[in-house]
Amino acid sequence: MNLKTRKCHKLKGDLTIPGDKSISHRAIIFASLAKGYSNLIGLLESEDCLKTLNAFRLMGVPIERNSKANYTIKGVGLKGLKEADRVIDCGNSGTSMRLLTGLLAAQDFYTVLSGDTSLRKRPMDRIIKPLREMKAKIWARRDNYAPLSIKGSQLSAINYTLPVASAQVKSSLLLAGLYTDGKTILREPGLSRDHTERMLQGFGVNLKKSGLSIELDLQKDRLEGQEIVIPADISSAAFFITAALIIDDSELLLRNIGINPSRSGFLKVVKDMGGDCQLINKRVVSGEPVADIIVKSSKLTGVNISGDLIPTLIDELPIIAILASRAEGRTVIKDAAELRVKESDRITNMISILSNMGVNVQELTDGMIINGPVELKGGFEVDSSGDHRIAMTVAIAGLLIDEPILINNSDSIKTSFPEFIDLLNKCSVT
Numbered sequence: 001m002n003l004k005t006r007k008c009h010k011l012k013g014d015l016t017i018p019g020d021k022s023i024s025h026r027a028i029i030f031a032s033l034a035k036g037y038s039n040l041i042g043l044l045e046s047e048d049c050l051k052t053l054n055a056f057r058l059m060g061v062p063i064e065r066n067s068k069a070n071y072t073i074k075g076v077g078l079k080g081l082k083e084a085d086r087v088i089d090c091g092n093s094g095t096s097m098r099l100l101t102g103l104l105a106a107q108d109f110y111t112v113l114s115g116d117t118s119l120r121k122r123p124m125d126r127i128i129k130p131l132r133e134m135k136a137k138i139w140a141r142r143d144n145y146a147p148l149s150i151k152g153s154q155l156s157a158i159n160y161t162l163p164v165a166s167a168q169v170k171s172s173l174l175l176a177g178l179y180t181d182g183k184t185i186l187r188e189p190g191l192s193r194d195h196t197e198r199m200l201q202g203f204g205v206n207l208k209k210s211g212l213s214i215e216l217d218l219q220k221d222r223l224e225g226q227e228i229v230i231p232a233d234i235s236s237a238a239f240f241i242t243a244a245l246i247i248d249d250s251e252l253l254l255r256n257i258g259i260n261p262s263r264s265g266f267l268k269v270v271k272d273m274g275g276d277c278q279l280i281n282k283r284v285v286s287g288e289p290v291a292d293i294i295v296k297s298s299k300l301t302g303v304n305i306s307g308d309l310i311p312t313l314i315d316e317l318p319i320i321a322i323l324a325s326r327a328e329g330r331t332v333i334k335d336a337a338e339l340r341v342k343e344s345d346r347i348t349n350m351i352s353i354l355s356n357m358g359v360n361v362q363e364l365t366d367g368m369i370i371n372g373p374v375e376l377k378g379g380f381e382v383d384s385s386g387d388h389r390i391a392m393t394v395a396i397a398g399l400l401i402d403e404p405i406l407i408n409n410s411d412s413i414k415t416s417f418p419e420f421i422d423l424l425n426k427c428s429v430t
Contacts, residue, residue, distance in 0.1 A: 003391065003410035003421070005378065005398020006430065010297075011243055011250040013427030017232035019044035019069060020258050021416050022167070023288065025052050025095045026199050027228045029103065029175070032056040032063075034075035034203060036225030042256075043069050043230055047415040048093035055100060058084040075225050078178060083109035087147070090115040092343060092386065092415045095168055097146060098127050102172030105136035106179030107152035114147040118343050118386045124148060126163075127172045134158045134176055157182030164338070165311040167193035167262075170214070174200065174207075177216045184216040190308045194262045198287045202226065231258035231290045235389075236417045238266050238316045240427070243396050244295040245275045246326045252427060254293045261289070265312030269320060273300040273327055302329035302372065310335045315342075318393040321350050324370040325359045326400075333367035343412070344385035353394060356380050357401075378403035388412040392420055399428070 024044040029052065031038035043049065045068070053071075057063055060082035062074040090096040090113055097113050101124070104111045114120070125144045132138060137151040157180040162169055165188045174196055177184030190212070197214060200207045203223040208215045237257050244250040259267065259279065270277045276298045279291040302324060305313075313320065317336055324331035339346040351368060354361040357378070360371040378401035384391035391410045398405045413420050 001411045003395060003407040005395055005401065005405045005407070007402055008247060008399040008428040008430055010429045011240075011247055011252055011427045012429060014253045014255070015240060015423055015427060016255050017237045017240070017257065017423070018046070018417065018419055019230040020233040021046060021048060021235070022095065022193055023195050023199075023230050023258070024049045025099065026171070026195050027230060028052050028056060028073070029099060030199050030203050030223060031073040031225065031228070032061040032075055033078050033178075034223035034225040035077045036075060038073045038075060038225040039227045040071045040073065041069070041227065041229045043071050044233065045069055046418055047091055048096065051089065051091040051093050052096045052100075055084070055088045055090070055096065058086065058088060075223070077222060081107055084111060087112045087114050090119060092116050092119055092412065094119060094122055097124070097148070098168040098172050099175060101127055101138065101148055101150060102131060102175040104150045104152060105131050105134070105138060106155050106176050109152050111150045111152070112147055113150065116386070120146045123341055126166065126169050130158060130160050130169070130173055131176060133160065134173075134180070136176065155180050157184050159185040161187045162189065165190035165192040167196065171196040174214070174216055178205070178218055186214045188212045190311055191262050192311045193260070195260065195288070202287045227286075229286045231285055231288050232256045234258050234263050234266065235315045236420070237293065238319050239392050239396050239420070240423070241266075241270065241277060241293065241295045242319045242323050243399055245270065245277070245298050245300065245323065247399055248297050250297045252295050254295070256290055257293050259289050259291050262312055265309045266316040266320065268309065269303060269305060269313065270323075272303045273323065274298055275300060300327035302327045302331040302370070304332045306332070306334040310338075314338055315389060318346055318350050318389050319396060321354060321368065321370060322393060322397045325354060325357070325372050325374050325376060327372045329372065331370045331372070333369075334364060335366055337366040339367075342387070344387040344390060346387065346390065349385060349387065349390050350393075353382055353390070357397065376401050378405045381406040381408060383408045384410055384412055386412045388415045388417065392417065395420075395424065
């Protein structure tokens with residue numbers, strides 16, 4: 001599918017953004033490993049999350065769709081999974097592949113995990129190495145890339161310091177740690193998403209956190225099924241927050257947005273830039289902090305983004321680059337080399353896109369420097385490289401531009417935000 005951008009004069013509306021992708025993946029996993037029934041309300045029905053859902057169906061977990069975004073899962077317990085009778089296809093979902101690898105390394109059966117062309121180019125050594133230290137038996141193409149072949153075995157507990165802050169690596173090791181006799185101890189160099197830790201505690205697992213250290217000590221052999229209400233995805237909301245900030249006379253109300261501190265770096269950047277973004281009706285839902293957000297068009301200024309802030313907004317950096325192009329002064333993004341091994345090399349892609357839009361941008365090995373503000377230009381084509389966030393970023397920038405931009409291979413948007421175009425049309429005044 002190809003998508004052509006369209007200029008918008010302002011944005012107005014009251015929107016409900018779909019469920020958080022990271023939390024949806026984890027809710028499926030832990031509900032499947034629990035004993036008894038779990039109800040998942042607000043599950044993101046994107047291609048990525050449905051790949052995780054299908055993986056557990058293939059492993060014998062009864063899953064029923066009650067209505068849109070509402071599922072009941074009859075958990076089979078920690079030792080109740082069965083060997084799939086085929087290769088498990090993770091599609092474009094790195095979360096599915098990395099988390100399932102940790103879980104499946106501890107089962108008593110054999111599994112092969114594969115994915116699409118993009119996923120098979122993403123490095124997996126960051127999970128393979130520590131899992132092998134736990135005695136996992138994993139084989140990979142060139143010892144780094146999917147397909148992954150996993151022969152489940154009895155694992156040993158690990159005391160491990162992650163080289164980089166990574167929620168996927170941390171979660172993979174914690175899932176493996178559910179099956180060891182000793183304590184799993186992990187340390188991170190910086191804060192990363194903590195949805196796994198929150199959910200494990202919610203399911204009754206003895207998990208302790210102290211600063212950037214985590215200690216997992218499974219003192220019982222079962223997780224209990226429960227109801228999980230999934231908040232709206234802050235990473236998806238970021239596209240609409242950006243659009244409202246940069247388009248004159250805009251105002252949006254976004255409901256039930258997850259504002260977990262390990263994910264809310266984007267909101268800090270918006271505040272530091274001078275954006276009018278108000279959080280109201282703050283509350284906690286299923287262990288996750290949530291708020292409604294009112295955002296209005298604003299005059300922005302450039303900022304520096306680096307260090308410990310990066311893991312809390314890594315997925316939002318492409319759309320932050322568009323914010324920076326409309327901000328007064330210089331914005332510097334550093335310490336974000338992780339962007340080069342996402343669904344695409346997001347640094348290289350954004351440098352090319354911004355340059356074509358007429359932005360004064362300088363590429364760094366681990367980020368970029370953007371000088372603004374600039375009146376963005378269109379009239380060219382973009383290949384999203386199968387990257388959903390690149391495609392959506394260009395679509396938002398196009399709201400400001402007279403000449404359309406043609407976004408090729410925009411089907412990738414469905415992997416994380418299938419309602420994106422409908423919601424954009426709903427609130428756009430052309």
